[in-house]
Amino acid sequence: MMEEKNSTLILVSEKPGDTLNIGKIIGSKLQKGNVVALTGELGSGKTCITQGIARGLGVPENYFITSPTFTLINEYHGRVPLYHLDVYRLSGSRDLDDVGYEEYFYGDGVVVIEWAEKIMDILPAESMFIYLRYLDDNIREIKIIGKANNTSEIFKELRKGVFR
Secondary structure, three states, X not given: OOOOOEEEEEEEEOOHHHHHHHHHHHHXXXXXXXXXXXXXXXXXXXXXXXXXXXXXXXXXXXXXXXXXXXXXXXXXXXXXXXXXXXXXXXXXXXXXXXXXXXXXXXXXXXXXXEOHHHXXXXXXXXXXXXXXXXXXXXXXXXXXXXXHHHHHHHHHHHHHOOOO
């Protein structure tokens, strides 16, 4: 059996609202079992895109989506559960052993991980990777990489928007 190729889409977000909308589109297409790995410098938009993903998953507007830097995991309820992890304070994947991360990664919800580069060795092969990079104070490059069968619908919807 042939290994499936990765697909890549690079977008430019000119303001936080764009990043939020990109997240909404991504979230609207995610299904249970999807893992989204976010990487980027401090302040590059990881939490902002997660807020959009939450809204796209149907998490109500009255839930304030914050980065779980000190709690490690926040859980939100939408059409499927959203498990939002922030592994910034971890030294590596071993620090997740006691948390039972497999239940989240292979469970009934969507997992979004900030600072995912710290735990690359345990991420499922089907994970979607989103790299956020500063172009200037407000403008970000958002590079999305994932297996073609997991990203084709998302990429199609993102291309319909003003994000190029």
